[in-house]
Amino acid sequence: MRRIILASASPRRKELLRQLIGDNFLVSPSSYEEPPQPDLAPEELLIRHSIGKARDVAKHFSSGIIISADTSVLYNGEVLGKPNFPEKAEEMLKKLNGRKFRVVTGLTVLDLDSAQEISESESTDVWMSEMDDEQILAYVRTGEPLDKAGAFAAQGKGAVLIERIEGDFFNAVGLPLFRLGKILEKLGVSVFDESFS
Structure with a gap:
């Protein structure tokens, strides 16, 4: 079984990766600083940040597969x-x-074993329902919106704010599982491997 390393401290990403491969991964948060680069399109900027995070974590390992992501609204x-x-x-x-x-x-x-690096972006369209000011304040008071891109958690209480999602739901949570699975396949890793059960 290949060693998988998640370059993130996000509890949401950990849980999503766990859905794919069980507990068969290490967590090694990146210390990469995200420099502002206003000349880049948002998708390109997010890819650059994910590359920076992966390469930062790669300094601490000699083998394995590093997964990193950067999400914004x-x-x-x-x-x-x-x-x-x-x-x-x-x-x-x-x-x-x-x-x-x-x-x-x-x-x-x-x-790290084959020196292959694959970077892609995933987009998901989200429609938020209409809320009055009191509903917004009540949601903010839960504390859930803090430290979440766009100030909502599609997998938490924020789910009741989401009228519709078009695209990868898991991307809206922070880790596009479909795209990740396809990239892992390109690297010869199947999430259906018995060692990930």
């Missing part, structure tokens, strides 16, 4: 990252209230 050409405080979460939710937006993830899989 795009609305009206604006990249909405993770709010660090309630007021910012409220502001983001008011922007997205009753509107369609995209969740985009840059995904990199780096095979």
Whole structure:
């Protein structure tokens, strides 16, 4: 069995990867700093960040497959990252209230044994339901929107805010499992391998 390394401290990504391969992976969060690069399209920027994270973690391992991702919400050409405080979460939710937006993830899989690196992006369209100010504040008070791209968690209480999703649901959570599975296949790793049971 190949060693799989998740270059993320995200509990959501850990849980999603666990769905694919059980507990057969290591977690090694990246210390990569995401430099602002305003000249890049958002998809390209997210891919660059995922590459940076994978390569940062690669410094600590001599073999294995490193998986890294960077996810953001795009609305009206604006990249909405993770709010660090309630007021910012409220502001983001008011922007997205009753509107369609995209969740985009840059995904990199780096095979240290073959020196292959595959990076792709995944986009998912999301329609948020209309909420009044009290509903937005109530959701913010749960604390769930903090540290989530776009200030919502599709897999948590935020699920009741999502009217519709078109594309990979798991991408909206932070790790596009379909695309990840296809990339792993290209590297000769099947999630159906008995060792991942």
